[in-house]
Amino acid sequence: MTPDFSLSAALRMRHFDAWTRATTHRFVQELGAGTLDDRVLGGYLVQDYAFVEELATLVGLAVARAPTMAGKRLFAGFAAILTSDENTYFERCFDSLGIAPSDRADPALWPESRQFLQLLREAGEGGYADILSVLLPAEWIYLDWGEAESASKPARFEHSEWIALHSGPGFAGFVAGVAREFDAAAGMLDAAALDRVSDRFGRMVELEGAFFDAAYR
Amino acid sequence: MTPDFSLSAALRMRHFDAWTRATTHRFVQELGAGTLDDRVLGGYLVQDYAFVEELATLVGLAVARAPTMAGKRLFAGFAAILTSDENTYFERCFDSLGIAPSDRADPALWPESRQFLQLLREAGEGGYADILSVLLPAEWIYLDWGEAESASKPARFEHSEWIALHSGPGFAGFVAGVAREFDAAAGMLDAAALDRVSDRFGRMVELEGAFFDAAYR
Numbered sequence: 201m202t203p204d205f206s207l208s209a210a211l212r213m214r215h216f217d218a219w220t221r222a223t224t225h226r227f228v229q230e231l232g233a234g235t236l237d238d239r240v241l242g243g244y245l246v247q248d249y250a251f252v253e254e255l256a257t258l259v260g261l262a263v264a265r266a267p268t269m270a271g272k273r274l275f276a277g278f279a280a281i282l283t284s285d286e287n288t289y290f291e292r293c294f295d296s297l298g299i300a301p302s303d304r305a306d307p308a309l310w311p312e313s314r315q316f317l318q319l320l321r322e323a324g325e326g327g328y329a330d331i332l333s334v335l336l337p338a339e340w341i342y343l344d345w346g347e348a349e350s351a352s353k354p355a356r357f358e359h360s361e362w363i364a365l366h367s368g369p370g371f372a373g374f375v376a377g378v379a380r381e382f383d384a385a386a387g388m389l390d391a392a393a394l395d396r397v398s399d400r401f402g403r404m405v406e407l408e409g410a411f412f413d414a415a416y417r
Numbered sequence: 418m419t420p421d422f423s424l425s426a427a428l429r430m431r432h433f434d435a436w437t438r439a440t441t442h443r444f445v446q447e448l449g450a451g452t453l454d455d456r457v458l459g460g461y462l463v464q465d466y467a468f469v470e471e472l473a474t475l476v477g478l479a480v481a482r483a484p485t486m487a488g489k490r491l492f493a494g495f496a497a498i499l500t501s502d503e504n505t506y507f508e509r510c511f512d513s514l515g516i517a518p519s520d521r522a523d524p525a526l527w528p529e530s531r532q533f534l535q536l537l538r539e540a541g542e543g544g545y546a547d548i549l550s551v552l553l554p555a556e557w558i559y560l561d562w563g564e565a566e567s568a569s570k571p572a573r574f575e576h577s578e579w580i581a582l583h584s585g586p587g588f589a590g591f592v593a594g595v596a597r598e599f600d601a602a603a604g605m606l607d608a609a610a611l612d613r614v615s616d617r618f619g620r621m622v623e624l625e626g627a628f629f630d631a632a633y634r
Contacts, residue, residue: 256489260493261477283489283490
């Protein structure tokens with residue numbers, strides 16, 4: 201997907217244990233098998249939805265800070281999906297799983313959710329490479345498990361649509377584009393900034409696994 | 418389209434002469450009639466393209482600063498069109514009109530184009546209402562002339578597609594949404610900020626007419 205010696209590929213390799221822990225987590229395997237407990241899924245979706253607006257904010261900033269029209273197009277398309285198809289998926293799940301209005305609008309946050317929010321906000325205060333240093337691992341990990349589970353066809357939409365949103369050529373092309381943008385932007389960073397984005401990439405990878413763990417707590 | 422006493426409707430009325438000068442300009446009438454001189458259209462498109470990237474930046478900031486998911490969705494959808502369909506329209510026109518590569522990438526800017534760039538950048542440094550105070554008049558004026566010319570069906574795509582991009586229920590719904598967002602955001606401004614966004618709205622309306630004039634210079 202990316203050239204061998206790109207920063208994105210190097211960072212993925214550096215964090216490969218944590219990466220694999222997330223992409224092969226019991227949560228995604230049960231999602232693919234259609235055996236995921238509704239309580240586990242409901243808790244996960246409530247928490248995820250609590251920072252999807254902050255994620256949309258960060259993607260808007262990526263549109264703004266992308267240095268080329270191609271980069272702006274990449275993130276504009278993603279922002280459109282995130283705020284429409286993906287948003288209605290949450291709403292339909294909340295209805296089908298009977299999630300209370302208070303949990304949809306203003307849930308008590310897990311520590312892991314607060315860490316996600318903090319990472320997203322911190323990234324948004326930086327430049328383009330800072331933004332991509334959290335968007336890339338988040339979306340790439342979701343692509344990796346989404347592709348792995350895309351052959352399983354669980355019966356319920358709550359399971360199948362979450363897989364469909366994170367697999368297929370459209371989403372794979374998006375993630376490949378984010379990796380290209382990240383590698384190009386990282387090529388212009390000084391050593392301190394490179395350390396900062398590399399560190400944040402790693403924290404995001406760790407957090408993805410921890411977030412799946414938390415859903416079973 | 419908006420309640421009688423909304424700020425958006427009031428500002429449109431306050432600048433109605435300049436508004437009408439833009440929306441009934443010779444440029445849009447010749448566009449609808451299919452009689453627009455290729456030199457005039459080519460010059461206009463080259464200048465317009467020189468700030469469409471800055472416009473996409475501003476729309477990305479609108480996605481980021483919109484306080485609700487509905488607002489983020491509104492601008493994410495527009496950003497997607499602006500960076501895809503509208504972008505390819507420019508590229509195909511540049512091919513068909515034989516525009517030189519240097520004029521596509523880095524043209525000598527008209528004074529009016531520099532004023533557009535300045536307004537867009539100034540708006541992007543402010544809050545949500547500041548951003549909308551330039552996006553709303555720009556898109557609303559284009560909707561008004563686009564709707565007026567939508568019954569004319571000029572034969573060449575250079576004319577017909579520019580009308581199609583600025584008319585129809587999708588674009589009308591977008592502009593109505595921007596007006597609602599602007600009115601809601603303006604309702605939370607203090608007097609000084611209200612003056613600032615009102616003034617900028619007026620400058621944008623004036624500039625739209627001046628930009629059409631400049632195409633004939």
